[in-house]
């Protein structure tokens with residue numbers, strides 16, 4: 001049997017060809033230095049403005065949000081109300097889980113045709129270039145859809161921490177969806193209503209072991225997220241995420257107690273293309289491992305979503321048809337190497 005990513009990482013092996021991208025097919029791994037292209041937005045000012053906060057302060061924050069989402073599709077959030085203690089604890093339980101012996105992690109293994117559970121890349125074609133990471137994917141909302149048998153029992157505070165963290169992320173999402181609507185002069189619930197009360201949230205724990213060829217192997221290849229909105233807890237000090245801005249890859253700086261937010265395809269549809277779902281990727285690192293936890297927020301797959309009416313007019317015709325269960329469309333396209341948003345374009 002061939003060696004696992006972790007074994008190759010520990011032995012410092014040259015990764016096999018399935019992991020190597022053809023030279024320049026995804027652009028070089030070089031990136032621009034982390035510029036201040038991704039603003040830091042204080043959502044405390046938007047959700048419960050302190051008395052000292054003027055209307056101008058609030059409008060400034062909303063304008064930063066609107067402009068970031070219209071141009072780069074990504075920003076960092078502070079004032080999110082999640083304590084440093086809880087942010088560190090979430091990282092800590094993730095780290096402890098990935099440090100468990102393989103047999104222990106395999107208890108939560110992803111079944112062949114499923115997305116939930118622990119494992120490395122799902123192989124769907126021979127031509128596929130494999131990502132250098134392990135993932136643990138768990139549905140956290142709707143709560144009655146949780147598959148608790150896949151939630152690690154070790155470390156023993158994993159489940160409680162994820163439960164607490166996910167409900168905080170839900171609050172952050174609600175603040176952001178309302179702020180995004182306000183920033184476009186829409187009724188506050190214009191997006192939230194489309195997500196519905198059965199909106200889905202998946203947590204994905206990403207573990208990137210060190211790799212001997214960071215010049216040719218990606219942690220995650222370039223992609224856009226199928227979600228509506230993705231909220232990411234980055235590693236406290238190891239960078240890796242890069243976003244494509246004007247055909248240049250730009251590093252997203254690691255800010256220990258901020259959350260990274262990037263827009264997903266479904267919000268690009270709902271905003272009629274005004275907000276951008278950015279292409280992004282994760283690079284590997286020669287010596288350091290990296291851990292991140294992403295929360296993908298999606299509308300209820302049973303509901304049809306589409307551009308908010310007032311964002312469609314003669315100057316801005318409807319760009320995408322209304323869709324249901326975009327996750328399935330996105331997955332099918334991924335298997336065929338197609339860009340999912342292109343297939344729903346009018």
Ligand SMILES: O=C(O)CCC(=O)C(=O)O
Nearest residue numbers: 204206220241282292294
């Ligand atoms: O690890 C990261 O920084 C981002 C991971 C990512 O893009 C994803 O899981 O979709």
Ligand SMILES: [Fe+2]
Nearest residue numbers: 223224225280
């Ligand atoms: Fe992503």
